[in-house]
Amino acid sequence: MKKDIVGNLEKIPSLGEYMLFSDQKAENITVCNSTIMMSRFVRLGLKNASFENCNFTQSLFVDTYFRKAKFKNVSFTGSQFKYCNFDKASFQCCDLRYCSFYYCKLPKDEIISCLPNEANLRKTISRNLRANFEMLGDRVTADVFLDIEIAADEEELKAILLYKTQYYKQNYNFGDRFNALLRLIVSKFSGFAWGYGHRLGLLVRAYLMTTIICSLLLYIGKLKFLISSENSVRNLGLVESVYLAFSKTVGTTIIAATPVTFSGKIIVLGASFIGAIFLALLAATLYRKIAR
Numbered sequence: 001m002k003k004d005i006v007g008n009l010e011k012i013p014s015l016g017e018y019m020l021f022s023d024q025k026a027e028n029i030t031v032c033n034s035t036i037m038m039s040r041f042v043r044l045g046l047k048n049a050s051f052e053n054c055n056f057t058q059s060l061f062v063d064t065y066f067r068k069a070k071f072k073n074v075s076f077t078g079s080q081f082k083y084c085n086f087d088k089a090s091f092q093c094c095d096l097r098y099c100s101f102y103y104c105k106l107p108k109d110e111i112i113s114c115l116p117n118e119a120n121l122r123k124t125i126s127r128n129l130r131a132n133f134e135m136l137g138d139r140v141t142a143d144v145f146l147d148i149e150i151a152a153d154e155e156e157l158k159a160i161l162l163y164k165t166q167y168y169k170q171n172y173n174f175g176d177r178f179n180a181l182l183r184l185i186v187s188k189f190s191g192f193a194w195g196y197g198h199r200l201g202l203l204v205r206a207y208l209m210t211t212i213i214c215s216l217l218l219y220i221g222k223l224k225f226l227i228s229s230e231n232s233v234r235n236l237g238l239v240e241s242v243y244l245a246f247s248k249t250v251g252t253t254i255i256a257a258t259p260v261t262f263s264g265k266i267i268v269l270g271a272s273f274i275g276a277i278f279l280a281l282l283a284a285t286l287y288r289k290i291a292r
Helices: 108-112 119-135 139-162 166-171 174-197 200-220 238-249 262-291
Strands: 015-017 019-025 030-032 035-037 040-045 050-052 060-062 070-072 080-082 090-092 100-102 224-227 232-235 257-259
Touching: 090 108, 100 119, 108 139, 119 139, 139 174, 174 200, 200 238, 200 262, 238 262, 257 262
Parallel strands: 015 035, 019 040, 030 050, 040 060, 050 070, 060 080, 070 090, 080 100
Antiparallel strands: 224 232, 224 257
16 A cells, blocks of 8 residues: 655645645645645645645545635545535536535535536436535535436436437447336426425425316216215216315315216226325325434
8 A cells, every 4th residue: 555645735746646634724825736636635724725727636635624715627536525614615617526525514506516517427426415415404405406416317317318429329228218218207207296205385286286186077077976965966066076076185075975977986086096195295205304
């Protein structure tokens, strides 16, 4: 194993590798055109530091203080960050491909502006950033990166399905395309139905919309029902149709009405199925929010 070369923050070389910068403080320093690869930066104080046109590929940053630091055209490809503080730091045209963050305080908008263009890479780093913000207890920002992760996943599925580039033509067959189509449909439905599990309002909206549609089908279709209290067969009124549809979705019976026609039975069965799905998704959404 190659021994690390101990480095000095005040005299960072323009080129180096396997270097160790540890237990130092150098605020307001400016570093330009420096390439330090496969190195370690441990317990450093770099408040208000400025880095421009630098390369820190495959390096490890641990417990480093970067508050209000500025990074412009800096490559961190393949680097790892643990317990670092980037509060109010700025990132311009930085490369974060294959990077990972663990318990790091990061500026959301600055990081988003530097996410990779490639869908697969953007999905991977967004998943890691989501986990990082969940560690910090920042659920709102974690959900932002969840949305980015899902969008990147859907973009990649579309690229596979449409053979967007030569790469996809060479590496994915018809079976892969069909699988991508199914996953894309499920993902889109999940987004519409319940916001991928973290938007309760969308779930309630989808439930109301589908239940109202069932109500209208019962009313407009002039379907015949056996009304037990009247001992007669007739069409349902609008209010009765709404009552029946909602009662079936929540598993209760507000009015004793039994469908006589096959189409009526299908709609009522569908309303009951929608109710069961809604309750299951509602429980999953609430559990996710409580667990977090």
